[in-house]
Amino acid sequence: MKGYGMISVGKHGWLEKERPVCGPLDAIIKPTIVAPCTSDTHTMHGGSGPKENLILGHEAVGTVVEVGVLVQKFKPGDFVVVPCVTPDWTALGVQGGKSVAHDTRLFGSFKFLGSKDGVFGEVFHVNQADANLAALTEGVSPEAALMTVDMMSTGFHGVEMAEIGFGDTVVVIGIGPVGLMAVAGAALRGAGRLIGIGTRPNCVKIAREYGATDVISYKDGDIVQQVLDLTGGGANKVIIAGGSQETFGQAVSMTKEMGTIANISFFDVGHTLSMPALAWGLGMASKDIRGGFCPGGALRIEKMMELIKYGRVDTTKLISHTFRGFEKIKDAFCLMDEKTPDLIKPVVYID
Numbered sequence: 001m002k003g004y005g006m007i008s009v010g011k012h013g014w015l016e017k018e019r020p021v022c023g024p025l026d027a028i029i030k031p032t033i034v035a036p037c038t039s040d041t042h043t044m045h046g047g048s049g050p051k052e053n054l055i056l057g058h059e060a061v062g063t064v065v066e067v068g069v070l071v072q073k074f075k076p077g078d079f080v081v082v083p084c085v086t087p088d089w090t091a092l093g094v095q096g097g098k099s100v101a102h103d104t105r106l107f108g109s110f111k112f113l114g115s116k117d118g119v120f121g122e123v124f125h126v127n128q129a130d131a132n133l134a135a136l137t138e139g140v141s142p143e144a145a146l147m148t149v150d151m152m153s154t155g156f157h158g159v160e161m162a163e164i165g166f167g168d169t170v171v172v173i174g175i176g177p178v179g180l181m182a183v184a185g186a187a188l189r190g191a192g193r194l195i196g197i198g199t200r201p202n203c204v205k206i207a208r209e210y211g212a213t214d215v216i217s218y219k220d221g222d223i224v225q226q227v228l229d230l231t232g233g234g235a236n237k238v239i240i241a242g243g244s245q246e247t248f249g250q251a252v253s254m255t256k257e258m259g260t261i262a263n264i265s266f267f268d269v270g271h272t273l274s275m276p277a278l279a280w281g282l283g284m285a286s287k288d289i290r291g292g293f294c295p296g297g298a299l300r301i302e303k304m305m306e307l308i309k310y311g312r313v314d315t316t317k318l319i320s321h322t323f324r325g326f327e328k329i330k331d332a333f334c335l336m337d338e339k340t341p342d343l344i345k346p347v348v349y350i351d
């Protein structure tokens with residue numbers, strides 16, 4: 001079968017691969033709508049280590065074409081929403097860990113890209129279908145649901161880790177699609193002052209629509225100083241959803257004592273993270289530093305769709321570009337790689 005992916009680090013194109021085999025608990029899905037993600041291009045550029053001959057993509061809704069003999073909830077023809085993280089729910093990392101993202105090893109539950117081909121194929125494989133596929137919730141559009149599988153799930157995970165309380169002053173560093181979802185989640189969790197950091201005009205506009213009270217630009221000087229000036233002393237909670245290796249230290253520096261820093265952004269394999277000791281109160285500031293990969297599974301995505309169904313958040317604001325046809329995955333991927341100033345999230349409708 002055909003799929004779009006990485007030929008080797010830095011090189012992408014169409015690949016010819018074996019059709020995946022459906023195990024007894026699994027499903028084979030034909031994608032209906034897919035979206036490229038920053039993590040796809042990051043992987044293609046070698047940001048998560050050397051990889052080759054790999055179909056990319058991990059954000060999809062689609063139709064079931066085959067199920068294993070032990071699958072009970074789904075049958076061929078069903079329309080499904082596919083979480084980007086699909087843990088092995090029998091693994092000890094899931095049973096005993098504090099996150100389901102690392103089933104057998106670091107990122108083990110991120111099967112697409114991590115250990116098998118992704119969703120930019122004519123069909124793709126989903127492990128443990130009953131636990132890892134969600135039916136589309138009535139009243140939620142397929143494209144709104146598509147935005148839950150990674151963008152909303154990841155952005156909201158930043159909010160979960162930050163444990164935002166009513167009235168907290170919150171900074172979201174990076175207001176690409178992931179950060180925008182963190183802004184929306186922070187507003188739902190009761191943030192008081194809510195500061196986004198980014199520059200793309202459409203992202204700035206949507207950040208305000210999602211509840212940001214202020215948006216500052218990292219191009220206007222040191223973001224730590226800007227946040228300290230605005231807040232008169234720092235934020236209670238800082239979510240990192242973009243930036244560079246320096247962003248880590250900046251996030252700690254703009255967080256008040258007893259606050260929390262929650263990272264959902266991928267640093268690069270070549271990065272070193274550091275901060276001035278004073279930023280962490282010489283080690284005594286009781287600032288929690290957290291970082292986590294978005295949890296997976298059907299229940300989480302069902303809950304995300306409840307928020308959409310009942311009008312708490314409109315995820316379709318993230319969709320800035322639409323393409324039609326399987327072949328257009330290439331164009332959408334190239335656009336994601338190029339990151340044009342008007343880009344938030346491209347989606348590809350596959351007939």
Ligand code: NDP
Pocket residue numbers: 037038039042150154173174175176177178179197198199200203218223241242243244247264265266267292293294
């Ligand atoms: P984008 O590239 O679309 O957005 C990045 C944001 O960071 C933009 O708002 C950008 O500003 C801002 N930014 C860039 N440089 C700086 C800087 N020096 N200081 C402060 N802000 C800066 O990324 P995404 O929203 O798609 O993804 C964000 C991160 O989340 C990525 O690292 C991605 O790999 C990671 N991710 C993690 C996932 C997971 O855990 N499952 C899933 C998906 C993504 P500007 O407006 O100027 O562009």
Ligand code: ZN
Pocket residue numbers: 037038039040058084150
């Ligand atoms: Zn992603």
